[in-house]
Amino acid sequence: MNGIKICKLEKNKKSTNLIIGELKKKFGFVCNRFFFIKGKKNEVRGKHAHKKQLQFLVCLYGSCQLDFDDGIKKKRILLNKDTIGIKVSAGIWGVQKYLKNNTLLLVFSNGTYKEEDYLRNYDAFKKFKKINKKWKL
Numbered sequence: 001m002n003g004i005k006i007c008k009l010e011k012n013k014k015s016t017n018l019i020i021g022e023l024k025k026k027f028g029f030v031c032n033r034f035f036f037i038k039g040k041k042n043e044v045r046g047k048h049a050h051k052k053q054l055q056f057l058v059c060l061y062g063s064c065q066l067d068f069d070d071g072i073k074k075k076r077i078l079l080n081k082d083t084i085g086i087k088v089s090a091g092i093w094g095v096q097k098y099l100k101n102n103t104l105l106l107v108f109s110n111g112t113y114k115e116e117d118y119l120r121n122y123d124a125f126k127k128f129k130k131i132n133k134k135w136k137l
């Protein structure tokens with residue numbers, strides 16, 4: 001699916017407990033904000049898209065089911081390794097379901113928080129996608 005990219009983070013050769021993600025160098029992503037969510041088992045979050053912002057998601061602990069929708073295609077990714085990151089373009093509807101208690105999802109964003117960047121209604125998202133057909137990763 002355009003707009004979703006699975007990225008492998010590398011383990012340090014000398015210390016396998018050290019995982020490295022050079023976001024700008026390896027994935028072309030510049031972070032201006034980050035946050036993390038500690039989810040309970042079966043908690044569902046997200047349920048929105050961004051008009052302009054990109055995100056990069058890493059599950060630091062536990063397991064998270066990520067459901068993505070570009071307005072036409074849908075993609076499900078199980079994020080349960082701290083060596084995998086998911087780069088999400090603007091214009092992608094995302095839902096996260098936390099599969100274990102205390103799952104910790106770290107999210108990097110290339111923008112600052114702006115409520116007007118969020119599409120929180122699925123019908124408004126579909127309308128936005130129809131008007132803005134040029135979304136690519």
